[in-house]
Amino acid sequence: MIELHRVWKVFAVGPVKVPALSDVSFRVAKGEFVTLHGASGAGKTTLLRLLYREELPTEGEIEVLDYDVPALRVREVAELRRSIGVVFQDAKLLPGRTVYENVAFVLRVLGTPRREITPRVFDALRAVGLSSRAQAYPAQLSQGEAQRAALARAIARNPLLLLADEPTGSLDDTMAAEVVDIVKDIWAGGTTVLFATHQARLAAALRQRTLTLVGGRLVKDEG
């Protein structure tokens, strides 16, 4: 499903070269739930961005869903991303559209037949417990609800892989627990999950395989 081999990512800040990831290698099997733990700046987001080809590695090999990610052409990048759901700390909902429209939007741009859109949107909203908020605008949602809407948007396409980049980072414990439960439900449905968090307590509570990043290096792979 995911395989990284000796991956380096170095950013050039003027003449200075700053390594964001140093010699990272690991493998994630299909159907696994893996927690990616590390402090802010440890390289979690960079690592996730490499997986959906938002960044290119400076060195090393990356394979996701059988795609040789660094070698992909533009059209293939789009193909890869169609199989990956991504959620962020900020939900990135479109402010001018309702929750329903936010979820429907991604289905529309991917050419989903019109008759399939409404049932799939409501299936996704039901899965995250937001059916009753379908007509609400993002500004009318709590942070927890916004994050759940973002999850609904990510799972409406039935992705094979879910990349969650600090989805609970700005939530209180109750809301965070709700989001984690939903992500676990998604995983239980067969989706492979890579869940990034800086919260050690949350990483431990997830009780899943945990990869720990420190200063861009993978220092621990346990569980």
Next chain:
Amino acid sequence: MLGFLFGEALRDLRRAGRVAVAAILLITLSLAALGGFWLVSANVGQAAAHWRDRVRIIVYLKREPSADDAHALVERVLAMPGVGAVRYVSKAEALGTLKQVLGKDASVAEQLPANPLPASLEVTLTAEGTTPEGARGLIARLSGLSEADEVGGGIDWIERLARGQRLLEVIGLGVGAVLAMAAILTVTTATTLVLHARRQELEIMRLVGAPELVVRLPLLLQGMLQGLVGAVMAIWVLIVLYTIAGPRLEPLVSQTLGLERLTFLRPQTVVALMFAGTMLGGFGGWLARGRTER
């Protein structure tokens, strides 16, 4: 999917707001200017063609020839290059024509002791003869006839009219091009504003793997829509101007250019203007795309 893309393009237009309106107005202005010049030029061209068909060269003869000599002279002139037809006008016929022109004052001509009008040849030109060089060559050849006293007529003024028409076309294209460039830049600005407003949507679209066509097409479509709306408005402006000004200008045009009525742009020119507007807008949208890619 196409409905969705058009919907997104319309949504983008609303987002661009005043800048989109400014772009549409500039396209309207540039195409109305271009169309206006074309309209004037087409009518001047029609007048030039009308007069070119009616151009005659008159060869005034020194003496009135006998019927046989006149027939032989007509045959000689007919054989010259650039000559389409030749009509012999006798002194008596010339006087008759003068009397007709004078109408109720025709008695003045009758009081003349002798017919002062010369016999002449009325020479009609072929298409080849109606070029300035062709006409000049023919006039030289006709002047060389031993029977010729004086040669009158020519097509220089018609050529000046035709040159004026070409000048109008060039000015029209120039003014239209300058305004079109302004329009393109405004459409580009409008599209760039839309891109800015849509950056989150574009980010989401790319993130979920939307085909590049779906990402780009609404931008191109909204530019093309601006162009099409501008072109339709330009044609509407031209129709209104033609309807209001046409009847008022026709008497003047009839007297000066000999045209009975002004004609509007041909249907294919109208279609060309609409196509040009759509392409202008599309080009503006495409330029904005380039900017973001850089």
